Amino acid sequence: VGIVGNTQQRTYGVLYDVSKKVVGFAPGAC
Amino acid sequence: AAGSSADRVLLRVDSLFPGPSSCTSTQERKPITATSSAARVPIVHRHGPCSPLAGAHAGKPPSHAEILAADQNRVESLHHRVSSTTTGLGGKPRTKKKTPGHSSVPASSSSSSSSVPASSGLSLGTANYVVPIGLGTPPSRFTVVFDTGSDTTWVQCRPCVVSCYKQKDRLFDPAKSSTYANVSCADPACADLDASGCNAGHCLYGIQYGDGSYTVGFFAKDTLAVAQDAIKGFKFGCGEKNRGLFGQTAGLLGLGRGPTSITVQAYEKYGGSFSYCLPASSAATGYLEFGPLSPSSSGSNAKTTPMLTDKGPTFYYVGLTGIRVGGKQLGAIPESVFSNSGTLVDSGTVITRLPDTAYAALSSAFAAAMAASGYKKAAAYSILDTCYDFTGLSQVSLPTVSLVFQGGACLDLDASGIVYAISQSQVCLGFASNGDDES
Secondary structure, three states: OEEEOOOOOOOOEEEEEOOOOEEEEEOOOO | OOOOOOOEEEEEHHHHOOOOOOOOOEOOOOOOOOOOOOEEEEEEEOOOOOOOOOOOOOOOOOOHHHHHHHHHHHHHHHHHHHHHHOOOOOOOOOOOEEOOOHHHOOOOOOOOOOOOOOOOOOOOOOOOEEEEEEEOOOOEEEEEEEEOOOOOOEEEEOOOOOEOOOOOOOOEOHHHOOOOEEOEOOOHHHHOOOEEEEEOOEEEEEEEOOOOOEEEEEEEEEEEEEOOEEEEEEEEEEEEEEEOOOOOOOEEEEOOOOOOOHHHHOHHHHOOEEEEEOOOOOOOEEEEEEOOOOHHHOHHHOEEEEOEOOOOOOOEEEOEEEEEEOOEEOOOOOHHHHHHHOEEEOOOOOOEEEOHHHHHHHHHHHHHHHHHOOOEEEOOEOOEOOEEEOOOOOEEEEEOEEEEEHHHOEEEOOHHHHEEEEEOOEEEEOEEEOOOOOO
16 A cells, blocks of 8 residues: 655645545645 | 646755754744634644653654664554455455453553554554643643554553553543543443453453554543543543553554544544644644634645545545656556555655555656756665755755645645655655555
């Protein structure tokens, strides 16, 4: 399995919504 | 997030090497707007200068060699867990195991870990981001590892019947909380554990991580405080036998998709939603926020991709479909390379792992762009084989790297996410191969 690691997630808002079954990415969140 | 057309991104080289006392505090670019149903806590790197666990008595932070070795350990245990929880991708979850010898676990004086099942948790050596939580009434504050790759939250507990490792916070003392209760063996929640047991009617939990670390104790419930919010009756592990590479943390906050996770336990309160931002540097602060996505958590400009839920519990699978380097899609990677292996998002793995065909195309395109700019190559380091010598340079221009997901969502990596810096003379592309396309 491929894995998106935490180095590559830096500064993005990484969003998880189990009810809507989506994962989101928003740039420049921190 | 719709995808950048830029082909280069600038990186200040000194930003890769924050000093030991250079915590820049909160660096959020957007104002924190509390919503009635959201709770936000700061995230910091466990070994960075902003960490409450850092300091003179915290010991030496791990070397890059140790971090990358631990990362490989986590990836291997993750691969093992994935293969044992599915019969191929899309397969049925495995049957839960009962803890053998469970009735004697908390009271045993043996240091053997043979009485807890192997690999019910991932290797944790690199789950390096920590968050504050409160537990009990009145609440005691703890700094715990934040992990989207596991479900069960746990802390070390008094009286530490068998063993506890050294932690920075005081141990949680159930006797001092007016709302603490053990979960009974008859409680259906006991059956939600990956590994459970029973002692005098009290439910026991056991988690052994891929690196040999473990925690065993009573499955309990108490009030969990996240920022200003209180989650009553939250079920967690009260660890009475704990050993391993947990650093000075008090335990772990499990943010997976399984039934014991905070995501599922607080579903009615937060609707199964949370978000986080990991800072660009270990000297800065990010956030973890529970609840519906608010503009302050960048909900308004987020691009989403389906969460693939048919591949077993716990993990957050997504559909990676392509990679762009310098704004151009890598044509040498058939989409089937990604769909055959599957992809998950993990807060605890440091370096992104790709199927070998995808990694080879990425590193080749990245190296070609770096060569075109005249950057000098450096020796490989551990699992990282595409490295450069930035000695004497204050700023470098990197080719952009974007991960493209099902539905078109795109992760245009921040410059701090493209490379992993060992030293100024050895800055490497922050990706690694899984070794082949099927692993």
